[in-house]
Amino acid sequence: MNIFITLDYELFFGDSGTPEKCIIEPTNELIKIANKHNFKCVFFVDSGYLIKLKEYKHQYPQLEQDYNLVRNQIKELSDNGHDIQLHIHPHWEDTEYSENGWVFDLKRYRLDAFSEDEIENIFYKYKSVLEEIIDKKINTYRAGGWCIQPFEKLKTAFLKYGLKIDSTVFYKGKNSTKTQWFNFSTAKNLDHWKFSNDPCIEDEDGSFIEIPIASTKVSPSFFWKFVFIKKIGSKKHKPYGDGNASPTSNQQIKRLLTKPSYSVVSMDGYKAILLNSAHKKYTKENKKNFVIIGHPKAFTEFSLNKFDKFIGDKLMKCDSVKIFSEV
Numbered sequence: 211m212n213i214f215i216t217l218d219y220e221l222f223f224g225d226s227g228t229p230e231k232c233i234i235e236p237t238n239e240l241i242k243i244a245n246k247h248n249f250k251c252v253f254f255v256d257s258g259y260l261i262k263l264k265e266y267k268h269q270y271p272q273l274e275q276d277y278n279l280v281r282n283q284i285k286e287l288s289d290n291g292h293d294i295q296l297h298i299h300p301h302w303e304d305t306e307y308s309e310n311g312w313v314f315d316l317k318r319y320r321l322d323a324f325s326e327d328e329i330e331n332i333f334y335k336y337k338s339v340l341e342e343i344i345d346k347k348i349n350t351y352r353a354g355g356w357c358i359q360p361f362e363k364l365k366t367a368f369l370k371y372g373l374k375i376d377s378t379v380f381y382k383g384k385n386s387t388k389t390q391w392f393n394f395s396t397a398k399n400l401d402h403w404k405f406s407n408d409p410c411i412e413d414e415d416g417s418f419i420e421i422p423i424a425s426t427k428v429s430p431s432f433f434w435k436f437v438f439i440k441k442i443g444s445k446k447h448k449p450y451g452d453g454n455a456s457p458t459s460n461q462q463i464k465r466l467l468t469k470p471s472y473s474v475v476s477m478d479g480y481k482a483i484l485l486n487s488a489h490k491k492y493t494k495e496n497k498k499n500f501v502i503i504g505h506p507k508a509f510t511e512f513s514l515n516k517f518d519k520f521i522g523d524k525l526m527k528c529d530s531v532k533i534f535s536e537v
């Protein structure tokens with residue numbers, strides 16, 4: 211099976227936290243594991259952050275430091291063969307900085323809140339800022355907060371800016387909060403397909419490829435354990451990130467505590483415990499692609515240990531790790 215190790219490289223959007231703790235340090239820990247087993251990762255960079263850092267860096271020396279730190283890590287990752295791809299959180303458009311930190315306004319969290327012209331401009335800006343740093347072309351997209359629908363409004367930008375692959379959808383994924391709405395219930399249980407107007411609907415003549423994030427069924431009891439572990443706050447379960455998620459994500463957690471749901475297969479925190487069973491199921495189903503998602507800010511000592519063992523074991527067998535620029 212092809213395993214894709216994909217990371218959403220970003221701050222928190224409630225209380226942002228610092229780039230050192232949310233991005234730089236946990237990414238470096240992951241790279242140690244990647245070097246040990248000799249594989250490359252895919253980083254979906256939230257480049258709206260870079261645009262804002264550039265905008266404010268002349269006014270605030272701290273932000274100039276932050277910009278250099280993040281920019282240099284992205285450049286180094288790319289130079290070392292890791293994949294840098296596009297992740298858009300358009301609420302950066304409405305974000306301001308003050309002495310107390312980033313002030314997020316999540317009213318326009320989804321791209322759907324913008325006009326088609328504005329969307330095209332956002333894709334142009336967010337993709338250019340990254341391509342300037344890495345001096346390579348980007349070909350893959352992952353929507354911020356999984357909010358890729360309705361795709362019709364993004365299609366022109368995809369065509370215009372050479373985006374060929376999307377990796378946002380996950381089987382039976384759903385979130386119905388007002389800010390962060392998505393619904394992948396029409397997507398089939400496949401490991402990739404072509405699409406044209408809707409990433410959930412296969413179209414053999416489509417110009418784009420969907421390589422969905424791996425998905426796994428999770429019971430409410432799993433999320434209760436998750437909450438319990440958070441409450442106890444032991445060292446090995448303490449996240450690297452020093453910020454806090456937005457209330458949107460907390461609303462979603464409440465839903466997960468009451469009904470069975472489908473989750474992305476993730477290397478974040480306690481969720482890393484599901485890697486093995488999900489992989490086993492994908493192998494049984496003869497799938498060719500297994501896309502794991504992670505967020506450096508949500509890594510813990512526990513999750514990195516679990517992931518290290520998991521990937522070491524799979525690479526000893528017949529799996530290989532792939533990146534999207536080589537698809």
Ligand SMILES: [Zn+2]
Nearest residue numbers: 218220354355
């Ligand atoms: Zn994100």
